[in-house]
Amino acid sequence: MNKVLLRVEGLRTFFFTRKGVVKAVDGVSFYVREGETFGLVGESACGKTVTALSILRLLPEPAGQIVGGKIILDGTNLLELHKNEMRKYRGKVISMILQDPMTSLNPVYTVGDQIAESVRLHQGLHDEKVEEEVISALRLLKIPSPEVIMRDYPFQLSGGMRQRAVGAIAMSCHPRLLIADEPTTALDATIQAQYIALFKDIQKKTNVAIMFITHDFGVVANMCHRVGVMYAGKIIETATTREIFKAPKHPYTSALMNSVPRLDQKGERLYSIKGQPPSLRDLPPGCRFFPRCPVAEDICHQQEPSEVEISQGHFVSCWRVK
């Protein structure tokens, strides 16, 4: 078993707005091992992106504040670091890939220049060495003819290539943790398959730990070793990928899976979860999924369930699961 690289404990991130406090992340705990991919699954506004931004301490201030918890990377609590020390981590130890490559890449600089910027910033190398690193980053992402591509501008590349360029920038300084926020959502199915296969390969080569944020269970199945399902700012179930597909325990997890059509299943009527995710500003008491839960009981309305480990490595927060 690989050792644990990142451990998040009780993370709470709130946004202070004119209309009230938005509890975007409210007590989230999980861990990611080296060489492993942890998937953070959930729908929009469940808090997954805010979790990622909290780890990198890149929240929009002053509205966004981390109000509690620990983020321990290889023994160091990132939340106790000074701003300048934290900056050294970004790009070098922790890297992030976002969904839209078009806005992640600067249109007026070549791809090579953008990778080089990261390399120079963190490794302080001389020019020839920098070029070597750039080419090796491009090769890692299996970009053909790297010497040519590095002189290209983003608009000259196709969508898939751009996403790889973004990946090259992220991996150029050999980070230990890569956070990927919905990187495949905008990609076509066959390109997505390529991309996932590529990252699995990269992970084998570099032993990087990956935190993969997505709403797509298909991607989770393909890419992740372990999964955390988020709803309304909390992780309601954590398990290995095998476990979560074989035996999902939280009603939201199973409802979500049943509402997604599967290509290998004939068209039975899809289950649709009634209602909508709650506003994170005025949360009802009790379990956050209560208003939409098909199997809710009275206690669900009164008290928030605590996390229970029902089998090795499988955690659930639900009153119905003992």
Next chain:
Amino acid sequence: MATTKVIDWDKVKSGTRQKRIFSNLTFIIPSAVLLFLILTAIFAPLLAPYPYDQISMPDRLMPPFFISGGTTAHLLGTDNIGRDVLSRVIYGAQISLSISLIVIAITSSIGTVVGIISGYTGGRTDAFLMRVTDISLAFPPILVALLLAATLGPGYWTVVLAISLLGWAPYARLIRGEALKLREADFVAQARIIGASPMRIMVRHIFPNIINPLIIMVTLSVGMVILTEAILSYLGAGIPPPAASWGNMVNDGRNLIDSAWWISFFPGLAIGFVVMAGNFLGDWLRDKLDPKLRQI
């Protein structure tokens, strides 16, 4: 698990509150100034202590009341033929603000229509209209106004015509840009799919969605127009005497700046206030109406 950061809520909340108060002030003060001036213009006959053209040679060149030699009978002093400066500034508001309103009404209407048609229709219509706009923008506005005044003789409507003749072009430019963006919007494509005519789309879909930049431009124009009128009057091509416009008052006092500075100063101050108020308000609106936030 202990918390790792102690957040000073009050500091965070007061910080944002301070920003909000500041933002509100940059709206309240300019609006109050403009409102005050508009009311002054409307109620001029009631507010002005004297008629604007009352000549009184014995009282000429009296300084404002707070300077030795002045009296409270003429709070801001008198000009070189004894007319009360305060009254003329008050009546001047009527002329300056009314010209401003009329000119803006004309230029924004023409400019918006040209801009929307040009931007939405595209093709040859767009090319033609833009060339006309470019030509308008190429002419120096003051020179054209002077020419017009020389040809038609100075007067209220000459000034209006002079400023409007070229004043619509910047609006056309701006609105065309907005219309171009909107042309590609999904909801406009939807209207086309439904079978809506170009006219309907321009009126019902494009126009309501360009109101925001239009309002901002209108607000910023108020100061510009008043300034232009003042320049024209200063150059002798504006409102002729005995009418009081801030511009021709500044002109009247031009040669007496070192001895009777108040004749030019107070109308000049009024111009300054309006221009600043218009600019501040326009900037505030531009920030408030950021497309990512709500609209009016």
Next chain:
Amino acid sequence: MADVLLEGRDLTKHYPITKGLLQRIVGWVRAVDGISFTIERGKTLSLVGESGAGKTTTAKAVLLQEKLTSGTIFFEGKDLSHFSPSQLKTEYRPRLGSVQQNPWSSMDPRMKVRDIIAEPLVVNTKQTKQQIRSRVPELLEQVGLSAEHAENYPHEFSGGQRQRIAVARAMALNPSLVVLDEPVSALDVSIRAQIMNLLKDLQEQYNLSYLVIAHNLATVRYMSHTVAIMYLGQIMEYGEAEELFERPLHPYTKALISASLLTLPEDEDKGVKKIILSGEMPSPLNPPSGCRFHTRCTEAVPECGQTIPPLRDVGGGHKVACNKA
């Protein structure tokens, strides 16, 4: 005999590329290159493919938003090119509805919901304001919203609710055919099921035909009766949804299915291999010779690069354009 509502025959759309002062034509973007399909009354045809395949262009042609370079569209057996503009306005357009992908930009933010839904009626019928206003509550209720929502603005609703409003608008004229361009891909996963179920219910209730553009195969399988797999402007495989997904014949279809299937770790243990295509879809400016897919095909043989294989019927309406099938 199948009741065909709309038929497309050899539809082609090429965009010219011009260069220079005199605008000489130097090339063509072959967005759609000779596709044929039929949509039956009360049934759904899905055009599936990745971006650049030509599906949106085809949908736009059906909606009269693009002029075809060649090919014919038949509506209820009649050739659309023989319709005069006023006939199109009175006999074709009112029979269509359209739902776009992005519920945030497909509605005028300045209009109330009631006006948004009523607009097709205002533009296409001579009904009075009263009559139109009275239609709006029923349309809203039909899509699961309440009549009071008519007075609100789009930004006051969630993505799923907006898409419902879009459906209500599409239904305003009692259409026979609704064109849906990626109707659920911009929505949250748990909301998609709500909208897909709504669409299926409406189809049954009103015997609606749907032309769906989609790239998510699972959604397509759930919603469709007939499927056309498109690649670079041509149809690679065409047939009944069940048949096509159970017995895919074209290598591209197989690759798409492989990419879309949920493969769990245990499947990998069992040796279920994923088909990973190399490279990306070439540009429609310069499509490959012969079969357009041959450059990425794992089963290609030399002749695939020479002649374009025709779309052959292999039985029961299942058609495939492949030398190896």
